[in-house]
Amino acid sequence: MHEYFSGGRLFRLCLKELRESLRDRRTLVTLILMPILVYPLLSMAMQRLVIGVAPKGSGGPVEYIVGAADEDGARVLASALQDTARATNDGVRPSIQIRRQKASGGGGESVVLTDGATQGVTSGSLQTNADAAFSIVIPERGTIQDALRDGNVDLAVTRASREQAAPDGSLGLVYQFDMEFREGDGRSEGAMLEFRKAMELVNDMQSARIRSILPRVRGEVLAPAVRLVSNGTGQQRDVFASLAGILPLILILMTITGAVYPAIDLTAGERERGTMEAMIATPAPRFVLLLSKYVAVVTVAVLTALANLTASWLTLSIGGLGRALLGERGLSLSVLVQIFPLLVIFAAFFSAILLAMCSYARSFKEAQAYLIPVMLISMAPGLLTLMPNVEFSTLLGIVPLVNILLLSRDIMTGSPAVLPAFAAVFSTLLYAGAALVVAARLFGAESATAGSQETWGDLLRRPKLSRGAPDLGELAIYFALLFPVFFIVTNLLGGWVKGIENRLWVNAGVLALLFFVVPTVVAWYRRLRLRETFLLRGWSGASGSATVQVARGAGVLVGVVMLGLGLWVIAYEVLKLFSAIGIGPIDLERTAELERAKLEFSAISLWVVWFTSALVPAFAEEYFFRGYVLSAFRGRVTRGRAILFSSLIFGLFHVVSGSQLTLERFMPTVLLGVFLGFLAVRTGSLWPGVFLHAIHNGLLFWLTRFSEGELTQWFGRNNEHFSVAWIGASLLMVGAGTMLVFYLTANRFDENTP
Amino acid sequence: MIVATKLRKEFQVRGKALVAVDRVSFQVGNGEVYGLLGPNGAGKTTTLRMVMGLVEPDEGYVEIGGIRTDVDRAQIRHQLGLISTNDGVYPWLSVREMLLYFADLYAVDLDVAKTRLVELAQLLDIESILDQRCSTLSTGQKQRVTLARGLMHDPPVMLLDEPTRGLDVVGSQTVFRFIEILRSRGKSVLLSTHRLDEAERVCDRFGLLHHGTMRYEGTLDDLRAQTGRDHLVDMFIALIREGEGN
Structure with a gap:
């Protein structure tokens, strides 16, 4: 195996x-051509969807009616629109009419007000670009929100309360509006988009002007000339959310598409070309062969993802659709x-x-036949994420595809x-790790056993021979489940x-079930010798007389007690250290929760706490993490790495506690795992x-029985840290315990190397 | 050196046990070409696969250079070269890339592989096409590339599975010449074929398989003595008739 991981060989195989x-x-088509074609087309479709049935008529601009709350607001609005029009019309500031809408039903009669800022009234509406023109109306009766609801105006625009008028040419805000529109109404949404576009033009002009005067001005000084606050109805954000869900879905589908062809070509394609058998007949381990193919497929998929991200970014930025879909920042x-x-x-x-x-x-066609249903099936949960009110809940976090889609959307x-x-x-x-293991098992299986029918079921079938430890593949699959x-x-x-x-009891039950009962059943089914897999044997060593063995066994236990007495202080300080540098800060709310829990805790019998939170977890977790997990690494990596890997896994499982993510527990748990692995x-x-x-957990839970004052008195804790003397003593204790165990034991772990 | 001892393999086909190979034993010495002969379905390919370690025998074992295939499979594969009828090439790789790829699969040192590549290219007359994409090669060129591929790791044992099927006279001649080279280099060659005329020309010893069992084994003279017939073809026809008579 080793010769395939050295001298750049694996790299050459991947290459x-x-x-x-x-x-x-064919790969290049999906990689390059598809993104170039898909996004512009999609963008066009989306524009239609968002802007809706904007009737373009004879090709002239669509005239939108913008409602203003009062005359003052209307004049500011007119002024803003004139600025826009000036930008598109060679600096000429055209005139605009503001009409007063008399009746709330239908267009009604209008009283025409002349915009005081301009001379001469010439036009009924103001064209800001080739597609859109605006006219401003002030409803005489009712609010503009009523007018908007009744369909008398396409867009309701009010001056934001925080608006600060700034003199022309200076920094800061000039206009700030709140916009409201009718959700789901193409015309109203179109008005919103076009108005936003017009205001952004003013914004850009303003920035450019300021930069021309003050070239070294910093970005944050340049407050936008127009700030739009879309606050419409409560459902409005959902429109955006559901639209924002489309983009990840498309990106992911495209990424998948990029991977499909290489995946088929490098596996079923090998068979079809007749190169599979020669490849399988070489001494190269199948996992290495598959790994090189996997690296290639992932690389192509990632390249496709990059191409698609670039194409979608360009399309959305250029078309301005990004802001429409994803809000202000696009x-x-x-x-x-x-x-x-x-x-x-x-x-x-x-x-x-x-x-x-x-x-x-066995062939390209067969592979395609398998993949098409898979692609379709994975589309279905993908569509779920498009529904507006799907929240990215904790449980959806573990549903493949859906989790990544919702995370991208959010x-x-x-x-x-x-x-x-x-x-x-x-x-x-x-899941990726488990799928890779399954792939490695299936890869080349057919050509290896011509005549027999190797099936998926073989992966789950009971092996014929007993073994002393699970292999890493089994471990990966077990974890994924x-x-x-x-x-x-x-x-x-x-x-x-x-x-x-009750929760304590149930937790203990769950731990016992998942880390003891189920692994035992799985190990029995997979014919793992329980004694070797789960290290169920004495710790005193086989050499020497009975007296020597007993003495040695007792000595080890003394070492363990010393470790137990010292480690919790170190673990606590590690926890504090990582909290201090910002990894999973213990926020106040959680501390308060802990305090409440502590109160409730003290009412429960200490025996119950010890049994459910020290004894059961100690046995079940050791059984699984130092038994099953550590054994899987035995003989496959060095002892040091076996301890490290099993401790990292141990740490990761402790990060999820209940419905909280307790990142700060990771490092202390890994540290504890290293010592536990060392002992095993x-x-x-x-x-x-x-x-x-058990000592570690028991000690911690026993200490919760005492008040903060008592603890401070005993341990000299200052500012939530232990006194230097305590830390020093604990380090000495841990050091001495480690040395004791080390000198009393020989490495007995590898005795059952498979 | 190949030693196959009492190989037996059963397959389950629709719930029924089908004996593909039954107690087959043979030996191939160094510098010897052994022809594993038999009609279609006689068990040649299964036997070959057991020798390769791709199929595990239900009973019996194979030793290559003194190592049993079920003990150290990876080591066995370093000792084996395989060339089969169905062997393809990688259309998008150049000949050089493909040959070096296989050298890597056999964990051959890169410098050694490059030297061997030059040598094999001369030997099999593929120097001019080394940097050509495999998709552009003619059938004969592809075949020579495949032969070169089998020798990139210089194995002491070579398995040839129907190497001339679908080849014209010139192509077959190349294969014969290749077998001669293997013999002269002292390699053990196991040739599975149903082209009896060819086998008679190139093989030192033969094993005649029928319905999964070894019916006759030995040199051509041994077989003649055993069967009372002069040519392999006649021996075969007799064998098949015998089978039909049963």
């Missing part, structure tokens, strides 16, 4: 796959920078799915919720189970770890 894909014209560069990694993650996930499907296919329209975002990214990466379940259960329980004591590796046994884990 071959990339060459094959990128030299193929599709800004920072949004793109946030969306791109999501597309990469999604590409990583979907490429693995595609490879898994195609690996099973990034485009505002800031997404942190926990669902974390769940979306983390679960998608887990475990994480969503864990996430859903911990989330739902937070809402369903009332009372802290040195003793080859689960039990010292269980003991340490």
Whole structure:
């Protein structure tokens, strides 16, 4: 295996796959031609959708009626529109009429007011560009909102309360308006878009003028000449939200499309060309072969994503559609920078799915037959995200495709919720890993067993031979299944189970089920020898006389107690350290919640707390993380890395607690995991770890029984930190405990290397 | 050196067990060309796949250079070269790229691979097309590229699965010349074919498979003595008639 990861060989293998894909014209079509064609077409369609049935008639401008609340407002509005018209008409400031609308039904009679700022009344409306002209009316009866609702005006524009009039040529705001329009009404939405466009022109002119006078002026000084506040109806944001949902869906569909062809070509294509067998017959491990193909497919998908992002950004920026869809900031560069990694993650996930499907296919046609239903099926949840009131909830955070779509939508329209975002990214990466494992198993399977029918079921079938540890593939699949379940259960329980004591029991039950019962059943089914997989054996070592063994065993336990007494202080300080540098700050609300929990806690018997929160988690988590997880790495990576990887996974699972994302728990948990892993590796046994884990948890929960004052008195905590003496003593304790364990044990972990 | 001992393989076809290969044993020495012969469906390809380690035998085992295929599969594959009728080329890669790709798959050192590439290109007369895309090659050129591919890792054992099927006289001649080169380099060659005339020309020893069992084995003289017939073709016809008579 090693020779394939050194000397640039893996890179060369990937390069071959990339060459094959990128030299193929068909790949280039989806990569380059599609984005160039799709977005302008789409943009046109969207313009129609947003602007609706704007009747262009004989090609002249559409005349929109803008309602102003009073004469003063109307004059400012007229002045703003004149500025726009002047920009398009060689500096001539044309005149405009302001009409007073008498009746609220129909157009009615109008009293014509002449705009005082101009001489001569010549036209009924003011044309701001080739497509649009505006006339301003002031309803005589009722508010402009009534007029808007009744359809007498297309757009209601009022001067914003915070408006500051600034003299011509100076910095700052000149006009500031609030706009309201009828949602779903093409004409009204068209008026809104055109008015916005006109005002932006003034804005740009103003900026240009200021910059010409003060070239070194900083950006933030240049307040916009016109600030528009669209506040319409309550549903208005939903229009934007649903429209904003379309773009991620299209981007993701296009990214998928980019990956489809290379995925088929590099797998089923190999079979069809007759190169598969020669490739499979080489000593190169299948996983390496698949990995190189995977890298190529993901690369093409990412390139497609980049091409699509660029094309969509250009289209939306040029057409001004971006602002219409996504609000004021449009599709800004920072949004793109946030969306791109999501597309990469999604590409990583979907490429693995595609490879898994195609690996099973014997021909191009067969692969296409498999993929089309998959694409259609994945469209369906995608469409769900277009519905206006779908919220990016925690549970949707683990639904593949939907999570990335909703996260992209929320990034485009505002800031997404942190926990669902974390769940979306983390679960998608887990799914990608599992899909890649499945793909590696299926890849080349057909040519390896000609005549027999290898099926998907083989992956789930019970192996014939027993083994001492799961392989990494099984681990990846188990995680991909475990994480969503864990996430859903911990989330739902937070809402369903009332009372802290009940919650403690249920939590303990869930931990026992997911980390003990289910892994045991899975291990039994997959014929893993339980004793070796879960390190169910003594820790005193086999060498030496019985007395020596007992003494050594006792010595190890003393070391574990020392670790247990010292580690929690260190873990606490690590937690504080990471909170201080901004990783998952413990906010006040959460602290208050903790205080409340603490009060309720003290009413529960300490035995119950110890059993449910120390003993059960200690056993179940050790059983899984130091048993199943650590064993999967045994003999495949170095001992140090095995400890590190299992600790990182241990840490990640502790970040999700209930319905909260407790990022600050990550580092302390990883630290604890490293010591627990060290114990498991040195003793080859689960039990010292269980003991340490139980001491650690038990100690922490016991301490919650005491008041802040008592704790401060004992530990000399100042400003929420332990005294230097305590930290020093704890470090010494941990150091001594570690040394003791180290000297009393030989490495017994690798005894069962598969 | 190939040693196959009592190979047996069963496949499940629609719930029924079908014995594809039954207790087949043979040996191929260094510098020897062994013809594995038999009509379609005799079990040649399955046997070859078991030798390659692509199919696990239900019983029996294969040793290549003293190593059993079920013990160290990766090591076995380094020892084996495979050329089959259905072998294709990568249309979008140049000949050089493709050959170096296979050298990488066999974990051959890059410098060694480059030297070997030049040598094989001379040997198989593909120097002029090294930088040409494979999609532009003629059938004969593709075949020579495939032969070169099989030798990029210089394996001591070469498996040839119907290497002349679909080739014209010139193409077949190239294959024969290739087999001669292999023999002269002391490689063990296992040739599976149903072209008996060709086999008679190039093979040192033969194994006649029928319905998954080894019916006759030995040099041409051995076979003549066993069957009482002069040519492989006659031996075969007798074999098949015998099978029909059963």
